[in-house]
Amino acid sequence: LVAGPDKIFGTADDIPVDQRFMVMTRATNQPGPDGILGTADDIQEAINTTTPWVDQNQTYTSHPSHQVFLREYAQNALGKPVQTGKVLDGGFCAPRPTGIPGDNICNIGNWNDVKLQTRTKLGIQLVDQDIFDVPLLLTDPYGHFKPGPNGFPQIVLRGGGVLEGNPAANAGLGVLIPANAFRTGHAFLNDIAHNAVPAPGLTPDVNTTVTNFRTGVQDPGTYDDELLGLHMVTGDGRGNENIALTMVHQIFHAEHNRLAHDIDRQISALLTPQEIAAWHAVHAPSGWAYGERLFQAARFGTEMQYQHLVFEEFARTLQPLINPFLGGLTSINAAISAEFAHTVYRLGHSMLPEIVTRINVNAAGVETPNDIRLFDAFLNPVAYNDGGAAGILTADKAAGSIVRGLSRSIGNELDEFVTESVRNQLLGLPLDLPAINMARGRSEGIPRLNVARRQFFTATRDTAVKPYANWFEFGQNLKHAESLINFVAAYGTDPTITGATTLAAKRSAAAALVLANGAFMFATAATSGLDDVDFWPGGMAERQAVFGGLLGSTFNFVFEKQLENLQDGDRFYYLQRTDGLNFRFQLEGNSFAELIRRNTDFSGGMDIVFNTADFIINAADLTGTAPIDLGSGIQLITQPDGTKLFFDPLHTGKNITFNGGPADDKFKADIGDDTLYGNDGNDRLDGFEGNDTLHGGNGDDVLFGGNGDDVLKGGAGNDALSSGPGFGGDLEIGGEGNDFMLGGNDGVEYFGGPGNDVIVDGSMRAEAIMGGDGDDWIFDAEGHDGGIFGDGGNVFDLLAGLSAVGGDDVLGGGPGQDNHFGEGGDDVMVMSEGSNKFFGDYGFDWITLRGWPFPEFIELGLLALPNVPLNFNDLRNKYRFVDGASGWDLNDHIAGSNKVLCDPPGEIAECLVVG
Incomplete structure (x- = not known):
């Protein structure tokens, strides 16, 4: 805090002695036994008012009153506010390719947008000084406001009582927040450009222009209210810290609204009139109606995606040894530790580069740079949609430009060093x-x-x-x-x-x-x-x-x-919350890169978007069959069958992104960690070696993972997937269509998805095999497997929420101790070597000894219990909810049972015969 503009200590432009200090706010203490904050008995322990859970509070806030202001509302025929199910959009909108009216990608609503909607729809006048502390409204715990007699939100007052909003009050400006109103302790905005902070004693400037505090001078005694109004209002108040962070906020904001539109369309297209009426009905005790249900459904989808991506991509990139989730534990306190909040999670400060790389792309696919200094990216909402020579960018293009640039840049090393803009010029101030x-x-x-x-x-x-x-x-x-x-x-x-x-x-x-x-x-x-x-x-x-x-x-x-x-202490953790649902299959096949592609103009890129590709190869650019020189002796060679081979004679491990086109593409990579997209057409993609991700896309595709821990995603169409050898981390996701899935020699996890799939496990131990919707044939290999599931795989609670309507599946275990779960539908389970458990669950389920070379004893009265370790004193097969058995061509012994199980006990309607 000494060196001046020349960055040299001990020269004439050093900061004056009386300015060599640093001002920082302290975390809030708690009042002590006297109940008064600021006295000697205060508890010197900060209150973390941000929800600790991985629940996308960046969109949904950490307080229900705060969330009320960030939702979108419409007016009904009586002029009352009704929820649309969306979060509040701002400007710079661009229509999505869905063609659904109103389905746009927009900026997050800014402070001007929030004030306008709050005044005209909710009848409450917010003034600039309200940004520091959100007023407390009468709400339920989920962000649904409790309307007053006239249908508007109610402000909670100290001493009792409420004040209802009224759009006609104060000459149409709405009711002001009274001095005796309770506040939530949460700010609308935490990070604000310095000259736009409406600090006590300051008044709005008289001009109508925006002043950049880096280059301009703010009139004394004033703040730039025009610039303040442009700050985007996010759930955590930090969306304007820098434009790259704004981009991340916008993507999840846009995903919520995309889901709200899509769910609304699905309800209208797929449900019966009675089901549609139930969605639209008003629940009198809670006041919930269609808009609230739509909002919560879209929130559920967005939160679950966010949670999956945080743990699978971000957290395990930093630390791959984070333990797998084995079920929630309510005894764990998941509160954020002070060491994490105040020290460790500030690790990203060292990774910031001096330049925020942005790459615009026009309609012809031509890319142009639009970089901005990190110094200028802080607290600068005006810069977000600034496309430079391209002019003002719509929200999808602004976010896509940042993603495109950052995904091709390499951040600084995680170490004790930081770049100049945060070492001497943090937030445009001489701060370190x-x-x-x-x-x-x-x-x-x-x-x-x-x-x-x-x-x-x-x-x-x-x-x-x-x-x-x-x-x-x-x-x-x-x-x-x-x-x-x-x-x-x-x-x-x-x-x-x-x-x-x-x-x-x-x-x-x-x-x-x-x-x-x-x-x-x-x-x-x-x-x-x-x-x-x-x-x-x-x-x-x-x-x-x-x-x-x-x-x-x-x-x-x-x-x-x-x-x-945060993972194990969360009873709403995504794996357990979506247990047995097709949605879980979709989550496992999802990535942050795909979420970005759905909500920006970004395309291609590495599947783990935090990784950087050394080569981006587009099928549209590949014409002819002559070898293409990529430099350093690396070539793209066309083989006789038309396959484009990435040939690196030294096998240096370059990472490749390949983007297929509308035709049938064939591509083979090298030993790097590659991402290959088939997109449209019947494609053949080979990852060769490395930890690769292959997307078949539309069409009937053939995917080869090769050596390494690979992720194979068939997509729509009848696909063939083969993961090959690895380190036990292969993942195969068939997607829609009738897929053929083949495992390698090591551990694989399979998700068949909708369609009649054939899954043949080739490994010694499958993590889990889940057929998904449809009539699937599953054949297990040797080893003790994590579970063979005919449908969605209710892993954590075998019958809770399990649909009785499932596929009619064939489950064949291999040698070893296997657990077979027929789940819904009429399933056939094939006897195999080892001590097995057979859970027929719903439907009329069979055990068959077809092809069994020995006389066998089947005793359906031997009850199989889930999650109970094998008793080595009793190695017989066990059964539950299995309804029939058939022998083969030897002298088999088959015994039924007259036991009846009820779940829960005593509920006759939930009883099933064991054998």
């Missing part, structure tokens, strides 16, 4: 973000790095977080060994350091100590200054463990523990 991170940690009582490691080690005995004994040991665990000198200079207690009066002298003394490697470097952490190293810079500087993710040991300990708590 690492210094703020350290100050925040100290302000909120975060332990220093080694103190935290000592606490973690004492609690867990995890050697990865054993406290460092001395400076030498700390240095052995740094990502950049050269940084040890800086840490010793900053925190070391040797007199040669503490006695130095300049930064250069302190660093020179530290260098001498480190290079000498003498007694000081082996002195105890408590006396040498090592225990004083702040958590953020020290943790960011730690080296990564081999196969241990992208974080150092201390940061990883906190990150992994927090994410596992």
Whole structure:
């Protein structure tokens, strides 16, 4: 906080001494026993008012009153507000290709949009100063406002009573928020351009233009109300921090509204008149009507996508060793830890580049750069739709331009270093973000790095977080060994350091100590200054463990523990919440890249959008059969059968994105982690080696994963999928159509999807095999398998919500201990070697001994219990809800049963005969 514009310390333009300080707000404390905040007995512990769950609060807020203001409303025939099921759109709209009237991709509603709708539809006048604290409305827990006698929202007042909105009040401006109104403690906007903050004592400026605080001068005593009005209002108040973050918010905002339109269309097209009437009926006790139900349905779909993407793509990219979900545990406290909030989750600050890359694309597919400095991307909502030479961009193009640019850029390394725009010019001010991170940690009582490691080690005995004994040991665990000198200079207690009066002298003394490697470097952490190293810079500087993710040991300990708590402590976690539904199949086949493509003009790109492709190859650009030189000896060769082969003679592991066209494409990749899109046509895609993702798209496609952990998505059409060998992480998703799915030699998870599928497992142990809707044939290989499910796979609660109407499936287990679940429909389960469990579930289900080479005993009275380990003293097959059995050509013994099971016990209507 010293160097001036020339970035050199000790020159004439250094910041004046009286300005060398940093202002930061402290987290809110809680009142102590006297119930009054600000007195001596306050509890020095921050209140985190943001919902901890991975629930897309960036769109849906953390408070129901806040959510009321961000929903979209229409007026009924009586002039009363009714919900449309959507969240509030802003401008810069572009129609989707669905052709549904009103189905547009728009910016998020800005402060002007929120004020306008609140005034005209809800009858409440919001003024600029209301951005700091949302007024409390009378609502249910889900964001549905409780209307007053006239049908408008009601503001909750201190001392009792409510004030109902009225669009006609105050000459048509609506009722003002009274001084005695309760507030929620949540802001509409947290990140605002400095000259647009309506701070106490400031008045709106008299002009009608927008002033850029970086280049212009705001009139004294005023704020730029025009610029404030352009700030987009998101659920967490942070949508304007920088334009890249705005883009992420907009994508989920647009996905909610896309789902609202699609669900509305499906209701009208697929349901019976009685079912449609039920959707539109008003539930008198709650006041819920069609718009509320539509909103919650779209929210459900958006939240589940977000949760799946956070854990499968983002979290496990940072730390692949996050444990798999095995069922929710209500005993886990998933609240966000202070170490995570104030220190570890600030890891992304080091990844920010100096330039936010944007690439526009026109109707002809021609790309042009539209980059912006990170310095200018902060707190600048005007820049979001600024296409540069392309003019103003619609919302889909603005978001697509940012995604296109970022997906082709490489972020900075996760380490202790940050780029200039956040080290000296954070948010356009002379602020240093690492210094703020350290100050925040100290302000909120975060332990220093080694103190935290000592606490973690004492609690867990995890050697990865054993406290460092001395400076030498700390240095052995740094990502950049050269940084040890800086840490010793900053925190070391040797007199040669503490006695130095300049930064250069302190660093020179530290260098001498480190290079000498003498007694000081082996002195105890408590006396040498090592225990004083702040958590953020020290943790960011730690080296990564081999196969241990992208974080150092201390940061990883906190990150992994927090994410596992958020996963396992959530009774609405997506895997359990969508158990047995076709929606779960769709979620497993979804990716953030696909979500982006649905809501922007972005196309292609890596399936894991956080990865960067070395080569983007478009089928439309490939004409003729002559080899195409891609540089560095790499060629694209056309084989005799028309296959385009990516030929890298050195097999350097380049990552490829291939975008197929409308014709039948054939493409074979190399050893990188590739993403191949067939798109339209009957395509043949071969990932070869590496962890590849193959999208068949429309048409009857053939997909080969090859060696590695691959994701194969057949899409619409009758597809053939073969995952090949891997490390046990292959995933095959058939999609719509009658698909043939073949596993490799290692663990595979199969999702057949709608259609009559044939699944042949070739591995020693399948993670799970789920046929999905349709009449499927499933043949398991050797090994103890996670489960063979005829339909949607009710993994966590076998009968809860299970549809009795399912496919008529054939399930054939291989040698080993297999669990067969017929689920809905009339299923046939084929006997196999090993100690098996057969769950017929709904329908008339059979066991058959067809092809069985030995005389067999089938005793349907031996009850199979789910999730109960095998009893090695009783290796007989077990059965539940199996209705019949047939032998083969030997002397078989088949015994039925007259037992009756009821679920729940005592409910005669829910009873099924065991055998």
